[in-house]
Amino acid sequence: MNNLDFKQLDKIVKNTLLAVEQSKTQIFEIYEAARAEMERVNKDVERIKQEAIDIIFHVDDLEKKERRARLRLMEVSRNFNVYSEDDIKHCYDEAKNLQVSLAVAREQEQSYRRQRDELEVRLKQLKDTVEKAEGLVSQVGVVLGYLGNEMNGVVNKIESLQQSQLFGAKIIKAQEEERRRVAREIHDGPAQLMANVVFRAEVCERLIDIDINRAKQELKDLRGQVRDCLKETRKIIFDLRPMTLDDLGLVPTVKRFLDTFKGRCGAIAEIRILGDEQRLDSYVEVGLFRIIQEALNNVEKHANATLVKVVLEFRDDFVQAVIEDNGKGFDTSENVDSASFGLLGMRERINLLQGQVDIISEIGKGSKVCIKVPINKPVLS
Template sequence: MTSDDILEKLDEALSGYQEDLDRTRRELSEVETLVRQSNSEVEKLTQRELTVSNRVRDLEVNIERYSKDEIKNFYTTAQEVQMRLQIMRGQLDQVQMRRDVLRNRQGQLAQLVGLLGDLADLLRNAGKPEANAGSEMDTETMVANIIQSQESERLRISLQMHDGPAQSMSNLVLRAEICQRLVDHDIDQARAELNSLKTAINATLQDTRKFIFDLRPMTLDDLGLVPTLRRYANQFNEKGAVEINLMIQNLEQRLPGHYEVTIFRFIQEALNNVVKHSGANQARVMLDVSGNTLQILVEDDGSGFHVSDTLENASARRNMGIASMRQQIEVLLRGEFGIESAIGRGTRVAATIPLP
């Protein structure tokens, strides 16, 4: 395959992703308008509920002043307002989740469009194919590695969706069917089951929001890498499974967007491996900028493993994680990646990244 063929494929991919990015931006704009409208409606209903509640309290204190019809109308109105408010709050939660998903996708597409554009420019400036055979091969390999990295990330997300939100949603559907059957036979039991279902829905909503944060934290765009890592480490420490000690030195400035996303993904994958495979009690994450180089270190006190045996097993999930981390550092950021481990001596993952 010649450099012209590679460039043509890059341009086709870039055009397709740019169209997808434009569509996502338009849809995000529409959803954000819907969020604002829903927020406004919820605020109006909340104010109306407060007014109606005050009238109901006055009725209860001075019930002798009101006729039966007035009492009935007050309670009917209060129930209708409360029901409408609950429905609108549920709709608001849904559109907010949709907005967060679209924001994540927009960020990912923007990163991919930028990366493909840089690769296309690099290839255009590389000169004649005959004089740059080695460069041509390097570019082709880079494109293949980027595509493989994308597919690995999609596989990781699909597994997480299957094991997390999809399972929870399936359970919620079954419980809703139970509530539906109980309504005709035991209304008190149906109410109790509905309260339990509401609690389960709230828990699933929180898990889904956490999944969205793991997919692409909004704080990455708003505040940057360092605050996002601190929040991520705090989440680990709140769970109590593994204690994370985060140390960041000489990294006061913001980095380009694709650097911050890739570095966060790298540390996220490393910590996920610690939790899933190491059996560690503690892990240390260190970032240190020296000159124009960022050093990253993630080490744990877990059980360790044979690195060579794991890398030879191409289907192992841990191997997939290591391959993803290597591609993130070596392919996307042009850095160096290394991993050391031994049985009973924990694991040490290191990366050296040249900063722009």
């Protein structure tokens, strides 16, 4: 998986989470609107119910008045010789007006009943909508939390896998570069010297019977070349795997490497041992030495330092190493691991040792690498 694929996947995940979050917001807005509408409709229902009750009482009152008015009109009509024409007309108008008012009131009562029934149906629908929206908001919140955690986990795993693949590729590249370096050193050093030794041996073989003194001088020079060849070979072996690490331990190996380091870069190199020096498990000594070696190589390549201090501290449950220089430093806020196989390799080694490494640096003020590794803990596989 390349960087572009990872960026696209990360974008898809973020867009998915954003869409779910927006959906949650929209559902919540629907819930709030439905709840506000439900409260309004509930108030209308209560109002209509009260108005319906009032109109029912009003209809009952009008019915009683209209019944009395009809009875009065019947009485007046039967005794028209007793009542005047105005009395009869008044009774008739009163009864007619009451009948009209009663019809209007009954129509209003029916209208209020219909409105009440419709509002109660509407209120029930709104209650269902509010309950569903509330449930959806809760469910989407749970889903969003789950997706957020799971998606972030997936992204982190993919990112970790990508970093592992990049690290694996860099390891292969570093191995090939190391092979080329060793091959070049052997070719330019021991191989050339051995070829010269073969040539000098042939010269000595011819001179023995001709000029014994010159033959002795050639053998003396030959012995010096063999020593140089042995020295070059031992240097290559030390770089690949210091024999002193197995024979003498971490401290003598670091001291010897510092001597070589001083000869190469010309800086003053000091080492200080705190606590009781002790032999560690082989994998711990190898891992610590490689981390210290890489830190010093970084100082040599990039720091332009004139003074380097190495402190090794031995405790009962851990060993600590501090490599400090007075070089040009760098900005630790930048992602230096992605560009530096050395720093990435240091972190990978420290993870295998279940330890920790802190890199403190500031431009113009040098750098400090603090390494802490627990003792007597099994190495991670």
